[in-house]
Amino acid sequence: MYFPTSTHILPLVNIRCERLLPHAGYVVTHEGARVDAGDVVAKTEAGGRHYIFDLARRLQVSPAQADKYVRAKPGMALEKGDTLALRRTLLGLSRLSMRSPAKGTVIEVGNGRLLYEAAGAVFELRAGLSGIVVDVIPEHGVTIETTGAVVQGVWGTGRQDFGLIKVLETDAHAPIPAEALDSSARGSIVVGHQADVALLRKAELNKVRGLILGSMPAALLSMMRMLSFPVLVTEGFGRRPMSELAWGLLAGNNGREAFVDARPADRWNGRRPEVIIPLPSASSALPAPAGGQPLKNGQRVRVLRAPYLGAVGKVKHMPPRAQYLPSGVLALVAHVEQDDHTAITVPLANLEILD
Amino acid sequence: MTTAPTDSILAADIGSVTTRAVMLDIVGGEFRFVGLGESRSTVEAPFASLSEGLRHAIEQLSATTGRNFMDEHEQLIMPAKNDGTGVGAFTATTSAGQPLRVALAGLMPNVSLASAERVATTSYVKVVEVIGLGDRRREDQQLDSLLNTKPEVVILAGGTERGSSSAVLRLAETVALAAALLPEGERPVVLFVGNTAIRDKVSALFNGVCDVVIANNVRPDLDAEDTGPAARQLARLYEQLRLAQISGHGELTQWRGGNLIPAANAFGSLIRFFSQTDSAKGALGIDLGSAATVVAAAAGGDLSLTVRSDIGVGHSAANVVHGVPIERMMRWLPEGFSEDEVRDYCYNKSFNPAAIPHETRELMIEHALARQCLQGAVNAARQNWPPRAKTIRPGLLPAFQTLVATGAVLSRAPKPGQAALMLLDGLQPTGCTTILLDQHGLASALGAAAAVNPIAAVQVIKTALATLATTLSLVGDVRPGQTVARVKMAPIGGGDTVEINVAYGSLQMLRIPPDREAKVAIQPFNGFDAGFGPGVSQTVTIPASLAGLIVDARGRPLALPKAPAKRLAAVTEWLNDVGEYGG
Numbered sequence: 001m002y003f004p005t006s007t008h009i010l011p012l013v014n015i016r017c018e019r020l021l022p023h024a025g026y027v028v029t030h031e032g033a034r035v036d037a038g039d040v041v042a043k044t045e046a047g048g049r050h051y052i053f054d055l056a057r058r059l060q061v062s063p064a065q066a067d068k069y070v071r072a073k074p075g076m077a078l079e080k081g082d083t084l085a086l087r088r089t090l091l092g093l094s095r096l097s098m099r100s101p102a103k104g105t106v107i108e109v110g111n112g113r114l115l116y117e118a119a120g121a122v123f124e125l126r127a128g129l130s131g132i133v134v135d136v137i138p139e140h141g142v143t144i145e146t147t148g149a150v151v152q153g154v155w156g157t158g159r160q161d162f163g164l165i166k167v168l169e170t171d172a173h174a175p176i177p178a179e180a181l182d183s184s185a186r187g188s189i190v191v192g193h194q195a196d197v198a199l200l201r202k203a204e205l206n207k208v209r210g211l212i213l214g215s216m217p218a219a220l221l222s223m224m225r226m227l228s229f230p231v232l233v234t235e236g237f238g239r240r241p242m243s244e245l246a247w248g249l250l251a252g253n254n255g256r257e258a259f260v261d262a263r264p265a266d267r268w269n270g271r272r273p274e275v276i277i278p279l280p281s282a283s284s285a286l287p288a289p290a291g292g293q294p295l296k297n298g299q300r301v302r303v304l305r306a307p308y309l310g311a312v313g314k315v316k317h318m319p320p321r322a323q324y325l326p327s328g329v330l331a332l333v334a335h336v337e338q339d340d341h342t343a344i345t346v347p348l349a350n351l352e353i354l355d
Numbered sequence: 356m357t358t359a360p361t362d363s364i365l366a367a368d369i370g371s372v373t374t375r376a377v378m379l380d381i382v383g384g385e386f387r388f389v390g391l392g393e394s395r396s397t398v399e400a401p402f403a404s405l406s407e408g409l410r411h412a413i414e415q416l417s418a419t420t421g422r423n424f425m426d427e428h429e430q431l432i433m434p435a436k437n438d439g440t441g442v443g444a445f446t447a448t449t450s451a452g453q454p455l456r457v458a459l460a461g462l463m464p465n466v467s468l469a470s471a472e473r474v475a476t477t478s479y480v481k482v483v484e485v486i487g488l489g490d491r492r493r494e495d496q497q498l499d500s501l502l503n504t505k506p507e508v509v510i511l512a513g514g515t516e517r518g519s520s521s522a523v524l525r526l527a528e529t530v531a532l533a534a535a536l537l538p539e540g541e542r543p544v545v546l547f548v549g550n551t552a553i554r555d556k557v558s559a560l561f562n563g564v565c566d567v568v569i570a571n572n573v574r575p576d577l578d579a580e581d582t583g584p585a586a587r588q589l590a591r592l593y594e595q596l597r598l599a600q601i602s603g604h605g606e607l608t609q610w611r612g613g614n615l616i617p618a619a620n621a622f623g624s625l626i627r628f629f630s631q632t633d634s635a636k637g638a639l640g641i642d643l644g645s646a647a648t649v650v651a652a653a654a655g656g657d658l659s660l661t662v663r664s665d666i667g668v669g670h671s672a673a674n675v676v677h678g679v680p681i682e683r684m685m686r687w688l689p690e691g692f693s694e695d696e697v698r699d700y701c702y703n704k705s706f707n708p709a710a711i712p713h714e715t716r717e718l719m720i721e722h723a724l725a726r727q728c729l730q731g732a733v734n735a736a737r738q739n740w741p742p743r744a745k746t747i748r749p750g751l752l753p754a755f756q757t758l759v760a761t762g763a764v765l766s767r768a769p770k771p772g773q774a775a776l777m778l779l780d781g782l783q784p785t786g787c788t789t790i791l792l793d794q795h796g797l798a799s800a801l802g803a804a805a806a807v808n809p810i811a812a813v814q815v816i817k818t819a820l821a822t823l824a825t826t827l828s829l830v831g832d833v834r835p836g837q838t839v840a841r842v843k844m845a846p847i848g849g850g851d852t853v854e855i856n857v858a859y860g861s862l863q864m865l866r867i868p869p870d871r872e873a874k875v876a877i878q879p880f881n882g883f884d885a886g887f888g889p890g891v892s893q894t895v896t897i898p899a900s901l902a903g904l905i906v907d908a909r910g911r912p913l914a915l916p917k918a919p920a921k922r923l924a925a926v927t928e929w930l931n932d933v934g935e936y937g938g
Binding site: 001002003004005024047049050051052107108115154155217218219221236237238265266267268269270271291292304305306307308324325326327328329330331346347349350352 | 498499503702707711712716770
């Protein structure tokens with residue numbers, strides 16, 4: 001039995017999406033609540049920087065003596081400029097003091113040193129998609145359930161955002177011309193086949209909320225990571241169009257709200273970069289995306305490597321014995337009938353289940 | 356636990372991509388490698404259980420051997436029964452867990468920190484932060500960095516036995532402060548490997564904050580290093596913090612009655628065994644995996660282990676191309692490949708690490724990637740060669756007698772010359788080396804099996820590893836084209852004698868009839884060293900092998916021609932003549 005990876009490109013399924021804070025905070029919604037994409041579901045303070053003050057040196061006393069000049073106690077919240085420690089000298093005519101550099105909290109005092117934690121910026125976690133809160137993870141976030149379409153990708157720049165899909169219909173075998181993206185794309189999740197430096201710059205300039213592409217050259221990785229919006233790639237690195245299946249699903253939902261989770265794949269928890277498009281469903285009994293299936297005859301598959309990269313078809317037969325490939329490598333293979341009914345032979349290792 | 360001499364052994368190795376179940380049993384009075392079952396590893400999502408893939412591999416082994424190993428509850432039958440079902444012993448190794456996130460804290464960069472780093476490289480580790488006296492950051496900046504990187508282990512080193520204590524304690528205070536600020540479930544374990552005089556003070560600092568594990572001072576003296584005990588403690592921490600958390604681990608421990616062993620350590624045991632049985636020149640082991648590459652070097656029983664958890668030909672392929680200029684990979688390819696194509700290939704390979712090259716073009720890129728991985732791993736291991744490993748010249752790879760190579764990219768190379776060429780280009784061995792190729796992925800399993808039944812491992816090694824080639828790598832300097840040696844090879848028991856003059860810059864593969872040993876007379880000129888001394892002639896007997904004798908006079912270190920056209924011509928010639936790509 002062979003267990004290939006699976007990529008989900010599904011028009012309508014039941015979806016559970018976990019929305020978590022980067023670190024502990026508090027949840028502001030409750031189980032059963034209906035949320036929209038822009039609703040805040042949890043808050044935290046981004047980790048503030050720490051300061052270690054050498055009070056003894058500042059106050060010109062020994063470490064043992066310094067503690068008695070401390071005015072702020074552990075746990076005390078302070079504003080910027082508040083007095084942390086104060087020593088009057090020369091019969092009170094002179095003052096040596098230490099003031100808080102920013103709003104924050106005293107953590108620890110002792111041995112002539114003071115540890116201060118500046119308050120971090122408040123981080124608000126938005127739902128990102130409309131749905132029902134089905135689970136609250138205390139101090140960390142929520143699980144939102146919805147029905148809708150899912151398009152999984154292979155790589156993302158790490159950010160998350162939501163907006164309305166805007167499909168740019170251009171030549172699938174070339175980067176989107178920069179002039180195709182104008183100010184009307186502001187706030188959108190732009191969908192296209194390929195992009196280049198000019199298009200990325202234009203997208204940044206026009207403040208898009210996200211970019212979903214079929215492929216990108218790996219040479220542009222550094223630039224993509226610096227963009228202020230998430231970039232999600234469905235097929236991989238190089239220069240090739242988005243698959244017909246993914247394109248059809250995204251183009252068919254042009255104008256609809258989508259949540260782009262472009263966090264890179266995590267092989268340990270199975271997370272993949274993905275686009276979720278909430279859609280209404282009359283049925284409450286929709287399936288959830290399945291994983292961990294063995295490869296079987298009749299299964300719909302996609303080819304992951306040259307020379308049939310991106311080809312989609314059905315497994316017809318898997319010979320029990322390994323065969324020699326043109327490269328000379330010996331491997332177990334599958335005979336696959338493509339959608340146009342032509343037959344190809346592909347190593348099992350180069351197939352993924354498409355569902 | 357050592358098993359009875361006649362017990363069969365089922366040895367499992369759970370890799371990042373493939374899980375193997377290997378059967379060792381008595382055949383004709385000796386232990387033999389009897390069968391192999393393989394399956395896709397299931398450590399990662401969606402299965403997230405190592406035992407799932409192992410069961411599939413055992414099922415395949417059953418189909419291959421015709422023997423039943425599992426009972427109706429899908430549990431391993433142990434001990435073996437009279438009806439032939441089950442096994443006498445079970446061992447398991449893995450390289451499939453996530454690397455541990457480790458921070459290093461020490462005093463001097465080239466003393467305690469360097470030793471701490473060498474300890475870190477002995478296990479599956481990702482170094483996320485380094486703090487030392489040479490650090491220009493303020494203490495609160497170091498504190499914030501520890502909080503942001505959230506290490507799982509902090510290796511705290513510093514202070515020779517009669518040396519510094521106050522500086523180490525200040526460092527320990529910073530680490531303790533960071534640990535105390537982290538949520539309780541996210542605090543690191545501190546591995547203290549510094550001045551033994553302050554062990555109690557260090558333990559007291561962390562009391563109530565996080566666990567402290569103690570090992571010998573890695574730097575008892577400025578000129579002395581003792582990393583062995585610290586490395587063993589780190590390996591134990593890896594097992595406790597990482598392997599024990601993998602789903603299915605508990606079940607395996609019940610089968611075996613012990614712990615899952617990190618594959619690198621088992622592989623190291625195998626290489627140490629080779630060094631003990633096979634001359635003073637020692638042995639080198641290379642495990643080129645999908646996510647990690649392991650270099651195990653041993654001489655006279657002393658083992659040095661280097662694990663690069665960020666270098667591999669599958670999961671870690673993107674790291675490799677990200678970490679070095681792309682030209683370093685391009686130099687191994689003939690004309691017609693672009694930098695974008697090679698870069699894209701490596702990044703795509705890291706998404707689909709199990710995918711294999713369908714066409715020769717992709718095979719060549721994959722093999723170029725393998726060369727780069729080998730070079731990166733060996734460069735990391737350079738600081739750490741065993742004391743008794745001798746080099747012909749400083750800076751070169753020691754002249755190891757035996758090289759054991761494992762990893763699917765090597766074992767599944769379509770032509771033996773391709774595997775040999777990857778190793779020659781990537782490692783640049785010196786002198787006369789016998790290369791053993793682990794064609795079935797048994798090396799780590801054999802290393803683990805040796806712990807339960809040394810005799811079984813010794814007997815199986817003889818037949819389980821194929822002799823890939825004997826390489827003769829000549830060391831010296833002359834102008835290109837000058838003759839540097841005469842080599843005469845005569846197969847023992849019949850066959851044509853071959854005699855060649857070896858020109859500097861050349862690479863030649865001399866075939867031996869299958870299953871025939873050969874006598875090779877080596878006569879170096881111009882002070883060249885074939886591993887026996889500058890200008891020293893020697894006659895050696897080489898074993899039968901898949902690729903024969905490969906005479907490498909391209910120079911050490913290997914310097915490719917600078918002119919692009921000449922470089923392309925040279926590389927193309929080597930790939931065609933030795934690698935036989937597309938042939």
